[in-house]
Amino acid sequence: MRSVLVMLAMVATACQSRPADPDLARELAGAYPVEAAPNGTVRTFDIVAAATEIPMLDGAPLRVWAYNGTVPGPTLRLRLGETLRVNFTNRLPQETTIHWHGVRVPNAMDGVPHATQPPIASGESFVYEFTPKDAGTFWFHPHVRSSEQVERGLYGLLIVEDVVPPPYSRDVTWILDDWLLAPDRQIVPQFNSPHELGHDGRWGNVISVNGRTDTRLRVTSGERIRLRLLNSSNGRIYVPDLAGLDAKIIAVDGLYTREPLRLERFELAPGNRLDLDIQITGGGRSLIVSDVYSQRRVNPLAEIEVDDAVGKVVAFASPARAKVPVWSAALTMPVTHEFRLNARRGGPLGIEWTIDGKAFAGHEHAHHAGLVLQRGTWARLRFVNDSARLHPIHLHGMFFKVLARDDVAVDEGFFRDTVLIHGGESIDIGLVPLDAGEWMMHCHILEHAEAGMMTMISVRDGPGPEAPRAGSEKP
Ligand code: C2O
Ligand code: CU
Ligand code: CU
Numbered sequence: 001m002r003s004v005l006v007m008l009a010m011v012a013t014a015c016q017s018r019p020a021d022p023d024l025a026r027e028l029a030g031a032y033p034v035e036a037a038p039n040g041t042v043r044t045f046d047i048v049a050a051a052t053e054i055p056m057l058d059g060a061p062l063r064v065w066a067y068n069g070t071v072p073g074p075t076l077r078l079r080l081g082e083t084l085r086v087n088f089t090n091r092l093p094q095e096t097t098i099h100w101h102g103v104r105v106p107n108a109m110d111g112v113p114h115a116t117q118p119p120i121a122s123g124e125s126f127v128y129e130f131t132p133k134d135a136g137t138f139w140f141h142p143h144v145r146s147s148e149q150v151e152r153g154l155y156g157l158l159i160v161e162d163v164v165p166p167p168y169s170r171d172v173t174w175i176l177d178d179w180l181l182a183p184d185r186q187i188v189p190q191f192n193s194p195h196e197l198g199h200d201g202r203w204g205n206v207i208s209v210n211g212r213t214d215t216r217l218r219v220t221s222g223e224r225i226r227l228r229l230l231n232s233s234n235g236r237i238y239v240p241d242l243a244g245l246d247a248k249i250i251a252v253d254g255l256y257t258r259e260p261l262r263l264e265r266f267e268l269a270p271g272n273r274l275d276l277d278i279q280i281t282g283g284g285r286s287l288i289v290s291d292v293y294s295q296r297r298v299n300p301l302a303e304i305e306v307d308d309a310v311g312k313v314v315a316f317a318s319p320a321r322a323k324v325p326v327w328s329a330a331l332t333m334p335v336t337h338e339f340r341l342n343a344r345r346g347g348p349l350g351i352e353w354t355i356d357g358k359a360f361a362g363h364e365h366a367h368h369a370g371l372v373l374q375r376g377t378w379a380r381l382r383f384v385n386d387s388a389r390l391h392p393i394h395l396h397g398m399f400f401k402v403l404a405r406d407d408v409a410v411d412e413g414f415f416r417d418t419v420l421i422h423g424g425e426s427i428d429i430g431l432v433p434l435d436a437g438e439w440m441m442h443c444h445i446l447e448h449a450e451a452g453m454m455t456m457i458s459v460r461d462g463p464g465p466e467a468p469r470a471g472s473e474k475p
Pocket of ligand 1: 099101141143271394396440442444
């Protein structure tokens with residue numbers, strides 16, 4: 001396995017075209033691996049996407065699109081070092097792909113139609129195979145017409161366990177999603193409505209946890225549980241409130257934090273994951289976990305019931321002790337690229353969401369990179385939200401760290417793959433891409449993405465040309 005330092009030295013000498021900062025890049029060394037380390041074990045899963053009916057919400061049959069007949073789809077679990085093989089078949093009435101959100105996969109496995117693979121036609125199959133490089137909580141979903149396909153129910157978790165998982169008494173997963181149901185209690189079949197496009201995407205009228213509105217977790221005092229949260233909604237932001245529980249954040253977007261963090265007001269935007277370490281104390285009580293994103297309205301999410309019985313106290317050190325660079329010199333470095341986020345009238349949907357004045361003109365044509373980065377070279381990217389709406393910006397194939405919000409330096413103590421940018425806000429991030437390829441960057445409010453808020457970041461080995469001006473002109 002090639003070491004990070006060797007690779008960084010190589011890149012530092014090769015790249016003259018932009019200011020490289022070897023010190024900042026070196027600070028990342030060892031934070032997470034450059035290469036996968038397959039141990040020879042292959043875990044094979046068969047997944048079929050198809051329209052089906054599930055008993056849901058109030059028990060009535062709900063027509064959905066599902067992976068293997070359930071919403072959420074199956075949770076795929078493997079250990080770090082194992083190879084995942086997914087034999088996927090598309091029985092939907094549309095083409096599709098699977099994207100492995102947050103996983104550093106070989107580019108050809110990233111599931112971006114026309115860019116990393118041809119879309120999988122109805123009736124066709126495709127084999128996804130890769131060895132994850134990082135342990136953590138990831139998820140998978142289609143990358144074709146995602147505002148419709150994800151909303152109809154296509155998503156599932158991919159959990160990569162540590163080689164030696166910490167001895168939690170339980171590993172619990174909660175997927176938060178919302179549904180916009182019509183008076184007939186079926187999914188409103190008009191997707192990308194002007195209201196959804198012009199605001200913060202589709203916000204539903206029913207919130208579910210693991211596809212249910214009555215999720216209840218029974219625990220025993222003394223237990224220590226790992227709770228993995230995912231927001232799979234198209235647009236809704238959640239702020240989970242576990243009032244009355246001793247909950248610490250141990251991982252964000254898959255990767256462990258530098259140290260356990262108190263769960264305060266954490267905005268879980270579409271795509272974000274949060275791993276919580278919860279020490280259960282005080283038997284004989286029941287708690288409501290709620291979403292307090294909106295100050296005006298508290299949404300109950302699930303119930304936790306603590307038994308009277310006192311179980312054995314599980315004591316072990318928190319797994320949250322990752323190497324996360326401080327990058328204190330980061331804000332003295334020039335901005336590598338500033339992305340401007342905005343909207344305008346026009347385009348096939350009547351409104352276009354733009355990055356640097358360009359709307360992604362459909363996967364079929366637009367593959368010019370909006371930005372070229374060098375593998376192993378530290379970069380500072382700035383997002384300026386010129387609109388009043390929310391944009392959770394997601395990068396494929398790399399983790400980044402937030403450096404500043406509105407020019408005020410922050411040290412979050414963890415990496416992300418998705419960061420929420422509020423109306424008018426500007427956010428600076430730092431990153432060192434370690435995986436070469438054509439990686440998508442987009443807003444994870446899926447209606448915004450469908451209306452153009454997507455671009456490609458090309459990560460190249462060795463010196464490359466400057467970022468071409470072309471973002472995505474129409475042919
Ligand atoms: Cu979950 Cu391209 O995203
Ligand atoms: Cu992704
Ligand atoms: Cu957006």
